[in-house]
Amino acid sequence: MTGKVWVVAGVLVLIFSGGLVGRSVISNKIQSALRDRNVQAFLAMIGRLESPDGYFVLYGGGHFSDTSGHPNVRVPFVNKRRALHADGSPNDFSTAAGKYQINFPTWIQIQALAFLPDFTPASQDEAAVWLLYMRGVLPSILAGNFPEAVKLASGTWASLPGSTALQNPRSYQTALNVYVNHGGLQA
DSSP: OBEEEEEETTEEEEEETTEEOOHHHHHHHHHHHHTOHHHHHHHHHHHHHHOTTOTTBBTTSOBOOOOSSOOOOOEEEOOTTSOOOTTOOOOEEEOOBTTTTBOHHHHHHHHHHHTOOSOSHHHHHHHHHHHHHHBTOHHHHHTTOHHHHHHHHTTTOTTSTTOOSOSOOOOHHHHHHHHHHTTOOOO
């Protein structure tokens, strides 16, 4: 189920393909999904491919320690989808951070939806599941449809097979191996 999120006059509005959905209903689904074996394995797979060093990594390999909020550090990089600057210097930046390399604008959106208090590992895990839910990936993961889940999630995470972000996507077999090694089941 994919959807849109708006804040109108200070009220959070979630509209999904099935209609208006209450945040608490979704939050309960997220909390249940966090305990699911396939979801845990899928999160481990994303984390391993996105940020092998774990929860305290900035895009590009730097580290942070303050988890009171998203670090919002702008790390310059060469984006293969854009023309280089004339002097060859980096032509883009990323604020991606944490185990799932969530960028700052996305974090702000998820934090508002989930009422996440900080950027601790638990909040990062919950935010990643919210993203999976919002992108319509969660049903495929719960059903053990790994190929479909990876296909859907590759639009969000650059390291997943099928990503068009041109940022070093890993092979399908590598992703599957990590998923299975972390207890994920396939239907």
